[in-house]
Structure formats: structure tokens, C-alpha cells
Amino acid sequence: MSEILPKTSEEVTKRLNKIGGQIAGIRRMVEEDRYCVDILIQVAATRAALDKVGRIILKGHMESCVTKAIKGNRGQALIDELDDVMSQFMT
Amino acid sequence: MSEILPKTSEEVTKRLNKIGGQIAGIRRMVEEDRYCVDILIQVAATRAALDKVGRIILKGHMESCVTKAIKGNRGQALIDELDDVMSQFMT
Amino acid sequence: MSEILPKTSEEVTKRLNKIGGQIAGIRRMVEEDRYCVDILIQVAATRAALDKVGRIILKGHMESCVTKAIKGNRGQALIDELDDVMSQFMT
Amino acid sequence: MSEILPKTSEEVTKRLNKIGGQIAGIRRMVEEDRYCVDILIQVAATRAALDKVGRIILKGHMESCVTKAIKGNRGQALIDELDDVMSQFMT
Numbered sequence: 001m002s003e004i005l006p007k008t009s010e011e012v013t014k015r016l017n018k019i020g021g022q023i024a025g026i027r028r029m030v031e032e033d034r035y036c037v038d039i040l041i042q043v044a045a046t047r048a049a050l051d052k053v054g055r056i057i058l059k060g061h062m063e064s065c066v067t068k069a070i071k072g073n074r075g076q077a078l079i080d081e082l083d084d085v086m087s088q089f090m091t
Numbered sequence: 092m093s094e095i096l097p098k099t100s101e102e103v104t105k106r107l108n109k110i111g112g113q114i115a116g117i118r119r120m121v122e123e124d125r126y127c128v129d130i131l132i133q134v135a136a137t138r139a140a141l142d143k144v145g146r147i148i149l150k151g152h153m154e155s156c157v158t159k160a161i162k163g164n165r166g167q168a169l170i171d172e173l174d175d176v177m178s179q180f181m182t
Numbered sequence: 183m184s185e186i187l188p189k190t191s192e193e194v195t196k197r198l199n200k201i202g203g204q205i206a207g208i209r210r211m212v213e214e215d216r217y218c219v220d221i222l223i224q225v226a227a228t229r230a231a232l233d234k235v236g237r238i239i240l241k242g243h244m245e246s247c248v249t250k251a252i253k254g255n256r257g258q259a260l261i262d263e264l265d266d267v268m269s270q271f272m273t
Numbered sequence: 274m275s276e277i278l279p280k281t282s283e284e285v286t287k288r289l290n291k292i293g294g295q296i297a298g299i300r301r302m303v304e305e306d307r308y309c310v311d312i313l314i315q316v317a318a319t320r321a322a323l324d325k326v327g328r329i330i331l332k333g334h335m336e337s338c339v340t341k342a343i344k345g346n347r348g349q350a351l352i353d354e355l356d357d358v359m360s361q362f363m364t
Contacts, residue, residue: 036334044361051181061309088317127243135270152218179226233363272324
């Protein structure tokens, strides 16, 4: 069964490719012994990009799995599960 | 119309009272010129307590408003709205 | 011995007072059964205000305690301590 | 001039390699249409790993550049700069 909607999947894949490139860029900056603060700025940007991916997946999850579960009166389990995973994003 | 379930409301109020006390405690620490790092630790703890309140409200929102909206085929607007507010928690 | 510079202390106290008011405002919103998402927006704003307080204290700590320690060749212990407390802000 | 200490550089590179692998793993999970929540858990784990890299670089920066600058009475500029970059990690 398809969990992630195709448009979400495509956007997430594109963003993950870009994040992979950002990680490789940070690695190069470290190897080239670039200024720590410039590296930190790139780490912060990559972290924000990863958070955005998290939000897109979260939204897609609500539009597909959570919506289906609620309509089928099985919403509570998925809401509990979501609350659990949110604890890792909201410290 | 009641938006927040009574049990959620009670728990959130209790936690907000405690957080209010934590803020007052931090203010006292600053006035008493306590060690910065000890103050920072309290700031971090209060921030985590506030995130927990955010998660409880988020969960209550999904159990009440979002569930009702999805069952009434008006889910998308609330999911969009939620995605928007999450952008403030997931940097 | 004074740890926090007076200008930092004054600014932090002013901000903590405002945050205390924001917490009281959120409590009122919960009691008045306001819309969950409007409450969440206030929680996110208060969390950001608390993070800003954390940053001001952190900066003051570096300008006073850390600077003094480094000049006295006792910097490593404070850097280790700071790294430890940062782990609570940078998840 | 070497900015990052060799031991920090080596540890950061090792961690970035692992994070690159985690990103590739998440991309595979998306392609294989795995359950959204399982993907979200991996995103959260990768985000935490990236925060840890940020902390290691921050610590190395304090041990090298910031320490040198403070000893040379040029500390304030680096503290201001650090405060600025921290605003991207502490929301």
C-alpha cells in the first residue's frame, strides 16, 4: 500500500539529494580547514533543510495515513504514534 | 464550541502554572547573580517544559478539531494550518 | 563575585517579565477555550523568547566568566561545561 | 592557519560520513514507500546527529579560535559572531 503520496515522495527525494550535497560540502569545508563559523552556518542551514523535510513528510502523513485512519475510526492510535515522534522534534 | 478537551485543558493549566514558577525562579537567580551556567540549565528545562505543553495542545487539537474536520471532509484546511504552525517548532 | 554583567542582568530581567506575562496569557487562552492553533502560536512565540534569553545569558557568560577563565589559563573546564549545557539547546 | 584541531576534524569527518549514509538511507526509505512515521524517526535521528556535529565544531572553535582571540584581547568580535550563529541553532 502506498503511504507517501507521489508528489510528496518526489519533493522529499529532491530535497534529500540537495541535503546529501550539503553534507558533502560541509565535509569538504572541514577537510579544507575552513573557518569554523562558516562551517557552523552550513550545519545550521542543513539542519533547517532537514526539518523542512520532516515537516513535508509529517504533512503527507496527515493527508494520507492519518486522514484514512480517522475516517475509519482508527485515528487515536495514529495520533498517539505521531505525538511520540513529535517529541523528538519538539525537544 | 469547546476546542480543547477538559482533561487536556486541566493538564496544560497545571503545567503552565509550573512554568510560570520556573520563569519566576530564573528571574530570582538572575537578581541573586547566580552562576550563568546554572541559569542556562534552568532556561533549557523551562524551554523543554514549554515544548511539552506545545505537544499536549497539538495532540488535543488532533484529537478534537482535526478529527472532526477530517470526518466532515474539511481536513485539508486544518492540515495546512497545522503545517504552518509546526514551522515555528521545527525551526 | 558578579557573574552576569549589569546590562545583561537588566535586559534578561525585562525579558523574563515579558515571558511571565506571555505564560499568563497562554493560561488565560486555555481557560477561555480559545482555538488550539492560536494557543500553539503563542507557545511557539514564548519558546522563541526563552531561547533569546538563553542566548543573551550565553553571550554574557562568554564575555565575563569564559573570558576571565581563558585569560587565567583555566578555559578548558568552562568550555567543557558550556558544551554540556549546549547539548540541552541543540537537541 | 589551522582553524579546526586535527582530532576535531577527524571526528567531524567520521560523523559527517555517517550522516551522509543516514540521508541516503532516508532517500531509500522514501523510494521504497516505507511507513511515514518510520521515516520521520530517521529524520529526527539524523537531525540530532547533525546537531551533535554542530556542537563538536562549536567546542573546537572555542578551544582554538575563541581562546586565541581572547588571549590576544580580540575576543569580543568572535563572541558577537558566535552569538549570531547560535541564533540559527537556538531558534
